[in-house]
Amino acid sequence: MRYLTPPDLEGALNFHAVILGSGIGGLFCALNLPRDMKVAVVSTAVPKDTNSGLAQGGIAICQGPDDLESHVEDTLRAGCGHNDPEAVRTMVMESPQVAEDLIRLGVNFDRRPDGSLKLTREGGHSRNRILHAKDSTGAEIVRALFAEAQRRDNIHFIMETFAVDVITDLDGNAAGVSLLGPGPSAILAPHVVVATGGIGRLYESTTNMRYSSGDGIAMAMRAGADLMDMEFVQFHPTALHSPSSSRSFLISEAVRGEGGILRNPKGEPFMEGEHPLKDLAPRDVVARAVVRQMALHSSPCVYLDVTHLDGGFLKSRFPGIYARCLEEGIDITSQWIPVRPVAHYLMGGVLTDLWGRTSVPGLYACGEAARTGVHGANRLASNSLLEALVFAKRIARRIPEEPADRGPVRVPREDRSPCGEDLQGVMDRIRRIMTRHAFVIRTRRGLQEALDQVEGILRHLEGLELRSTEAFEAFNMAQVARAVLSAALSRPGSLGSHWIEG
Ligand SMILES: Cc1cc2nc3c(=O)[nH]c(=O)nc-3n(C[C@H](O)[C@H](O)[C@H](O)COP(=O)(O)OP(=O)(O)OC[C@H]3O[C@@H](n4cnc5c(N)ncnc54)[C@H](O)[C@@H]3O)c2cc1C
Structure with a gap:
């Protein structure tokens, strides 16, 4: 089936580029496009209600030339060598620049008293290289990017609007997008960027926002784009076990980074013999160990223990996690946190080259919807915000050089x-x-x-x-x-x- 419903082109608006999604990928792409381009950002959710806005742990940034090989190695090791080494190297090398961009755009990362940036460590990283803003890093980045985007005259937000299909011309080039919402029924533009995020909603339990049904990936597929690595779905090992919540609350890996220990229902730490990095092993290893412990003990969850850490430190380092657990009646300074794996992140997606281009001319993808090749078979913690930013910026740099002439569009008639x-x-x-x-x-x-x-x-x-x-x-x-x-x-x-x- 080419279109879910025939696009209605009467009353379509014209733009130079249309970006689907207002998460970090979509916003950063919009901000990096030339200011003389008229850009539409179409989105179902407002930026603060995106998965980007939920990111807690932080963003991995290469700490100078002596960290380059180590960051690349950690990423390849977590990805089981299934990564595209060139894409990994590109992402790591360009990471200091995007960190600078974010700071220039007003993102307030945590700093030490001497003003230098505070760095933390997460699972699979062999050194401290994660920038963070308490445990609400994504919200802080989204806040700054959205504020700046709203100040730009060339960026037009079309919110609470559902993107239905990527429209293609008779030669198969991307030519726009059909919409369902209070505004226009379609946007015609020679450059269409898919930044619609992941697919967590395909599972009963997920950390993802409600909209994460893989719309952009399905749209790109119907327009003829190739997908890759779709079998690689990351299950986060430590979501808060709360049968009453519709969306699973994440207990960030940074909690284990600061010394949290996983225990089975008998109280035994079980990551010891599983992996040399123990509780900080890559997520797939931890998720499987947790699932096996749950089966062994016929338990709906295992436990994350931080009671040996200083209570004051926990409250100031993880205020969001502390408050959310307290709502569930768990004081993390004195009680173990019940956790279990849930769907979290898609490593695969719409196949792109190093400039975010898909196999359909004029169609680009970035962020979680894209398969750039950086994550391989398993994503390293805090590399996804980084991937979204680096490749969103690359798309924005590339678009002005790409052909922008489009042929006629034919709208099929269908009997259903x-x-x-x-x-x-x-x-x-x-x-x-x-x-x-x-x-x-x-x-x-x-x-x-x-x-x-x-x-x-x-x-x-x-x-x-x-x-x-x-x-x-x-x-x-x-x-x-x-x-x-x-x-x-x-x-x-x-x-x-x-x-x-x-
Ligand atoms: C709880 C949680 C914690 C995380 N923590 C971290 C972390 O610490 N570090 C890290 O690197 N990564 C983290 N991640 C992953 C990271 O946040 C996401 O992978 C990343 O933010 C994805 O950004 P994005 O721009 O691709 O998509 P999103 O932020 O998911 O944005 C997608 C956008 O697309 C829109 N959209 C979707 N479908 C449609 C449609 N049909 N029509 C119109 N609009 C549509 C949505 O409304 C939204 O605006 C975390 C994820 C979660 C869920």
């Missing part, structure tokens, strides 16, 4: 039956299938069963007239789920976050 489907039920079903068969530990049989079921859902939805955001999301989720499952089945064995047993 009215949709009387329980779409919420369809989405819940996809989430159940993915959680059961494509979670931390997978089996080939389970993946095949899941793929058969998802293909059945897609065949059914394809014949229906889809008109609401719910219908579009359900279809996108099914398409992206199929991509994850097919990629997982195509990989011969386990690698990084994709782990097959049986």
